[in-house]
Amino acid sequence: MKKMLLSVFAIFVAVFLTACGNQNSSNLNSLERIKKEGIVRIGVFGDKPPFGYVDEKGQNQGYDIFLAKRIAKELLGDENKIQFVLVEAANRVEFLKSNKVDIILANFTKTPERAEQVDFTLPYMKVALGIVVPEDSSISSIDDLKDKVTIVNKGTTADSYFTVNYPEFKTLKYDQNTETFVALLDKRGDALSHDNTLLFAWVKEHPDFKVVVKELGNQDVIAPAVRKGDKELKDFIDALIVKLADEQFFHKAYDETLKDHFSDEIKADDVVIEGGKF
Secondary structure (H helix, E strand, O other): OHHHHHHHHHHHHHHHHHHHHHHHHHHOOHHHHHHHHOOEEEEEOOEEOOOEEEOOOOOEEOHHHHHHHHHHHHHHOOOOOEEEEEOOHHHHHHHHHOOOOOEEOOOOEOOHHHHOOEEEOOOOEEEEEEEEEEOOOOOOOHHHHOOOEEEEEOOOHHHHHHHHHOOOOEEEEEOOHHHHHHHHHOOOOOEEEEEHHHHHHHHHHOOOEEEEEEEEEEEEEEOOEEEOOOHHHHHHHHHHHHHHHHHOHHHHHHHHHOHHHOOOOOOHHHOEOOOOOO
């Protein structure tokens, strides 16, 4: 009995010390913890070229990655001190709330609903929704989708838009961007709705398809996001985005990561935001 009581006491002490250690760790704000640990955890897409994807060598690439590396360099003096965490559209908020990442840079559109759960920094990109269909399709407007199947990604602004504004329309939903576009190629749906910037790039690689609606719903912005109340990290990123305007950083990022993926009719100023000014 005595041995059992001692064992229980030992377990209690171990749990208490662990809890104290975790509490001390959580008392550090994200900025302090990142600098102490020497690594920043950034949530990105692995399957959304040219914004965030993993190339054939297993390296993260894209417009969002360009910014992620600069954040790491400014924070830690080395652009490679990043732990890239692959996320899907539907779990971006949860990954922040559950402390799996410090920052989300996964082509994250700022919406009032999301802003209630996370804190967005200044934006770095413009975006609206679009609709893409096969080249020989007779669909030319959103009204033509009434008796059709529209493919969307779960947890995206396209998903929300159709759920709220056209609940009677039939939608087919997938978790991953890859699944979504394969479904369109396999003719499991008649149309696909997603960020227009992504669709502009996708149709250039798939000339058998066309963007029939270039702007659907609101003109929105894409911005980094941090946990709700993580003021120090948010302020750091805001200040960095303002600073980067002096060197036209996002125009350079556009030239290096996006330009070749768009047709000549799309210009950098149609897509990027410098200094957070929209």
